[in-house]
Amino acid sequence: MARITLLDGGMGQELVARSGDEPTPLWATRVMIDHPGMVRSIHEDYFAAGATVATTNTYATHHDRLERFDLDHLFQALHLRALAEAHEARGTRVARIAGSIGPLYGSYRPDLAEPVEVAAPKYAEVARILGPHVDMILCETMSSLSMAEAAAQGAQASGKPVWLSISVDDQDGSTLRSGEPVAALADIVARCPVSAVLANCSVPEAMAAAMRELGGLGVPFGAYANGFTHISANFLKDAPTVKELTHRHDLTPEKYGDFAMEWIEMGATIVGGCCEVGPAHIAHLAERLRAAGHDIV
Numbered sequence: 001m002a003r004i005t006l007l008d009g010g011m012g013q014e015l016v017a018r019s020g021d022e023p024t025p026l027w028a029t030r031v032m033i034d035h036p037g038m039v040r041s042i043h044e045d046y047f048a049a050g051a052t053v054a055t056t057n058t059y060a061t062h063h064d065r066l067e068r069f070d071l072d073h074l075f076q077a078l079h080l081r082a083l084a085e086a087h088e089a090r091g092t093r094v095a096r097i098a099g100s101i102g103p104l105y106g107s108y109r110p111d112l113a114e115p116v117e118v119a120a121p122k123y124a125e126v127a128r129i130l131g132p133h134v135d136m137i138l139c140e141t142m143s144s145l146s147m148a149e150a151a152a153q154g155a156q157a158s159g160k161p162v163w164l165s166i167s168v169d170d171q172d173g174s175t176l177r178s179g180e181p182v183a184a185l186a187d188i189v190a191r192c193p194v195s196a197v198l199a200n201c202s203v204p205e206a207m208a209a210a211m212r213e214l215g216g217l218g219v220p221f222g223a224y225a226n227g228f229t230h231i232s233a234n235f236l237k238d239a240p241t242v243k244e245l246t247h248r249h250d251l252t253p254e255k256y257g258d259f260a261m262e263w264i265e266m267g268a269t270i271v272g273g274c275c276e277v278g279p280a281h282i283a284h285l286a287e288r289l290r291a292a293g294h295d296i297v
Contacts, residue, residue: 001293004264007053007098007224007272008046009282013247015042015057026069027060032081033074039082043089045279050286051272052095052296055138057082058130059102062122076129083133098138098163099130101155103147107201108167110144110178116153119146123154131158141167141201144178148185152192163270164188165198165224166210173202173209182213189217196220201274203228204251204259211266222268225259227251227276247276253284260285261292 012028019035031038039057046054058079066072086097101123105112113119127137137158139151148166155162166182169175174182185197197217199210204225214221227247260271273281289296 001295002264002269003295003297004289005053005222005270006051006282006286006289006296007222007270008043008051008055009224009273009277009279010226010275011039011042011055011057012059013275014278015039018042024069026065026071028057029061029065029078030069032057032078032085037085040085040089042279043086046282047089047093047095049279049283050296051282053098053272054086054090054095055098055100055140056086056130056134057100058126059100059140062102062104062126064105079126079129080133083130087133096135097133098136099127099134099158099160101126101130101137101139101151103141103143103151107141108143108177110147110176113144113147114150116146116150119150120153123151124157125154127155127158131160134158134160136161136163136195138163138165140165143167143176145176145180145184145188148176149188149192152188152194156193161195162193163196163198164192164194165200168199168202168206168210170203170206173199173206174213177202182210183216185214186217189219194219196222196270198222198224198270200224201226204256207259207263208266211263211268215267220269222270222272223260223263224272224274225256225277226274227256251276251281253281256281257285257288261288264289264294 015028015031043054137155142148197214207223
């Protein structure tokens, strides 16, 4: 039996559902201003479900997002607020906090990737804020090799272990959304200290192919899939909102658990959920892991 790190599930979609607010391109960042404490409550629910890692609500807190709404003066304060809510939720639990860094400019948009030497310092600025307050940095939803390399480089500024997570093609999990092979991450892992590699925010059906590729990189690996039907063309336009994404109705906790247990059989030791995968999914997965004799760490 294995020692499995159980990540939490999605934050942004939970916040949209609980707040009842109309989504904006600021995603979950705006909620911390309008609904103090809601992020902490969601972290608490994931811990209660069995997650051993809380992922900070900092995914989209980048200058490029905040500047559109004249909120860039809150750049550091919003990061610190998200960190505080994660720490408040953890309390005295034996659990870890992962500092989330999402892609610059937009998700699933490899076409927006800046050169590594331009983007890496932007990721480093976030990493330096998060570093003193987290156990690791989780670079999420990187959709091209250049995005992944820039994030992995920049995250080193945190002084903490770096987990690098990519988003793969929903039809072919052996490639990133850019069309580049997942196996090519080997060069990045060789150049940048990366403690784990993952795939996230793609449909669960694509993750087995991703696991076969990530499993050959020589570091711990895993997956946390989303519950969207697909990534729509409208969402790939500038400044989209989550209204452009449709959640699937068939992804029950039991079905998601089946997928995750398959990844573990393939050698994955880090699993959890992304958008539209909530506390009920994580609770069921925790039960499945214990029933199979795995240690959740």
